[in-house]
Every structure is written in C-alpha cells, then in structure tokens.
Amino acid sequence: MKHVTAVWQDHGFFLDPRAYxxxxxxxxxxxxxxxxxxxxxxxxxxxxxxxAV
Known part of the structure; x- marks a missing residue:
C-alpha cells in the first residue's frame, strides 16, 4: 500500500501506518x-x- 511506510530493520519490517x-x-x-x-x-x-497514533 502506498500510504504505509515499511522499512527493513534487522529482523523485520518497521511499519508506520500514520499516512494511511x-x-x-x-x-x-x-x-x-x-x-x-x-x-x-x-x-x-x-x-x-x-x-501509536
């Protein structure tokens, strides 16, 4: 989804859904x-x- 930021960090993704x-x-x-x-x-x-949002 284009509104969720997913950044690889060590052993998994950090997800930031605030824009979504x-x-x-x-x-x-x-x-x-x-x-x-x-x-x-x-x-x-x-x-x-x-x-947290």
Whole structure:
C-alpha cells in the first residue's frame, strides 16, 4: 500500500501506518462496502511495532 511506510530493520519490517490512517477518511466513500467495512474496523490496523497514533 502506498500510504504505509515499511522499512527493513534487522529482523523485520518497521511499519508506520500514520499516512494511511490520515488518508482513510478521505477515501472511505470511494471504497466498496466490504473493503470500507474492513478498512474502518479499528482492529485491522492494530499492527505490532507500529507507532501509536
């Protein structure tokens, strides 16, 4: 996804979803209903190791 920064660090990727979370409200209405439901479910973006937003 172009809005998530993924940087390799030693033994895994550091993921930063802040740009994605900022963009989501802007594109929400354009998503198909199933994708919108998934994307707007706060549990799906609970990525271990990601910075708190």
């Amino acid at each position: 979370l900022a963009e989501l409200p802007k594109i929400r209405a354009e998503l198909p209903s199933g994708a919108r439901d998934f994307a707007c479910d706060h549990g799906h973006d609970d990525i271990p190791g990601a910075p």
